[in-house]
Amino acid sequence: MASFSNFETPLLRVSRPVSACSKCRSAKIKCDGKLPACTACERSGRSAECSSANDQFAKGKERSYVASLESRVERLQKQILQAKGRRSSVRMLDVNSGESTLTPDVHSSIVNRKNERKEASVVDDLVSDFGFLSVNATARDFHGFTKQMSFARLVLSTSSVEEMPKFRVNDFPQRYAITHLIQHYLENIYVLYPFLSETKLFASLDALYQDGGRYANSIDRWTVRLVIAIAFASLSRRRGDAQYRDAVYHTAVALEGVENVLQPGSIVGIQAILLLVVYAMLDPHHFNSWYLIGVASRAMVDLGLHQDSTSPRQVPGPEADLRRRVYHSVYTLDRTISMAHRRAFSFTDDSSNVAFPINQKPFSVSSTSAREQEQVFLHALDPAIRLFQLRQLQSSAYQKLFQSSQQRIKEPWQIMSDSLHEMHLWIAQLPNVIRKPMKKLLRSEVLFGSILILSPPGLSPSLKSYRTDLLFNYACEYADIMSSINGDQEKFAFYTSHDILRASFVARRFLAILRDESGQFLNSTLSLAPPPGSGSVPQPSHLKWTTDEILIKAISCLDRLDKSLEHLSVRYDYPEPWKEFKDDSKVLKEMLFLRRETWN
DSSP states (O other): OOOOSOOOOOOOOOOSOSSOOHHHHHHTOOOOOOSSSOHHHHHTTOGGGOGGGSGGGOTTOOOOOOHHHHHHHHHHHHHHHHHHHHHHHHHHHHHHHTOOSSOHHHHHHHHHHHHHHHHHHHHHHHHHHGGGOOOOTTOGGGTTSSSSOOHHHHHHHHHBSSOOOOOSOOOOOOHHHHHHHHHHHIIIIITTOOOSOHHHHHHHHHHHHSGGGTTOOHHHHHHHHHHHHHHHHHHOSSTTSHHHHHHHHHHHHHGGGGGGTSOSSSHHHHHHHHHHHHHHHHOTTTBOHHHHHHHHHHHHHHTTTTBOOOSSSOOOHHHHHHHHHHHHHHHHHHHHHHHHHTOOOSSOGGGOBOOOOOOOOOOOTTOOOHHHHHTTTSOOOHHHHHHHHHHHHHHHHHHHHHSOSSSSOSSHHHHHHHHHHHHHHHHHTOOTTSOHHHHHHHHHHHHHHHHHHTOOTTOOHHHHHHHHHHHHHHHHHHHHHHTTTTSGGGGGSOOOTHHHHHHHHHHHHHHHHHHHSHHHHTOTTOOOOOOTTOTTSOOOGGGGOOHHHHHHHHHHHHHHHHHHHHHHHHHHTOOHHHHHHHHHHHHHHHHHHHHHHHHO
16 A cells, blocks of 8 residues: 555557547548548548548547557567477478487477466566556457456456455345345445446346346346445455355456456446446555556546537437446546545546536426436435535546645645635535535544645745644544544445545655654744735634644643544554554653743
């Protein structure tokens, strides 16, 4: 879970076009796929009729196809032909001479070992290059280019941490036994990441439990299994408890059909990957969510979901809304995971242009519209749309402060203050329909985002004092929220393994304040002037506290951070951040107690 210091994002590699335009295809001539019209159409004076300018070849839609994989496969094919030629010539020599240089068993053994070494080398090269390649989601002929390797195996090879156990029994539980799990998923997880179709989820359930599941397909089994696994994992309180074991069981059984599900080229394939991403956020010991969301992001970009359709043939309303929900879910998960690890985003904000999905609000009983009647029982998307908005606010500032190629931003405080103002205005305007546990979760997201935005590298010393006051306040409030998440209400909010990374980051920032700048907090006569343009940023409460109150706050915050890290380390079986914090905070806490006694 260590974070990288390098924020560079590898560029997508561009290869040949996916398919020829309609004119070139009908004429059976080569098409170069050039925009806005291919060369053949330009020469024939039919640029306006060229289909290269339609949605299939829309501007901003990367059409890469893993170019290095193609060239590597071609080289391997040539080597195989050369090897076969040498082998046949050796056999002819042996027959003519009447002598055998190798016995059949020995020769077969040598050939098998060489093939195994070559195959292992090829797979290692593919996996090592996978993070720098973009799989073309529209390339149907990607599958089966070798018997041993597939897109699903490639994804699992890069994202697996520990091997999943094997189970003999794979029957589905009775429907009444999972009803509460489906409801838990819809009410607490789906409302944040609504990339599935709620009606299709229930259709998958019906297919599985009617007529012995004879009408259920692979995606039905995958979807229901992963939804059940995610619900179990979110209800687990420690690794190894009953809920965790059930989550691992359903995920392991679902992976038996992974070849038929994890496929690029469709929205269904991206939804299947996103289900695994959400599960990985709850079970980091088996899957790496950062690699998985990178795969989902590239598949999403290759499918063109990062751009709203501008084609005259508009996508139907429900389908367009699902595309937007899938895009924003990928966007939000990518920002959530990348900021927790403090890594680069999979794609930038400038490369995308997608409107928010429609919020499915309850309708009156007197409504007569068929579309409205269909949506009466669907969950409202208020939390999801609000979270989408928050991630956009955070993403903009994060890219400018952490991913900018400039050595030092000329006016970082203006970016920081604008972002803080927008985030805190956003949290103040949350609607009442969002439940209190969910509001607490979103509040913790704002506080972590505020602390992260206030911690860019290379900050001018003139800004550090005022920024330190804000950090002290935000860290204390964040500790208040996170120390209470192990209560009964926690199951009604979606906390994940990334919260231990966030809590650890906040704890380190708070320790740095007390260790390096503690003198500032002990001077009750200190009066700090905010930097220019800070009128919209909430003023630190610290300026109104006495020295004794500051010491009490600092000691209390250390205790609550310790409690939060302990709970998260037990839940996700990741004790290193908690142990590190206890060791680092022990001396500081003793110093604060001593200063408080001396002050009184």
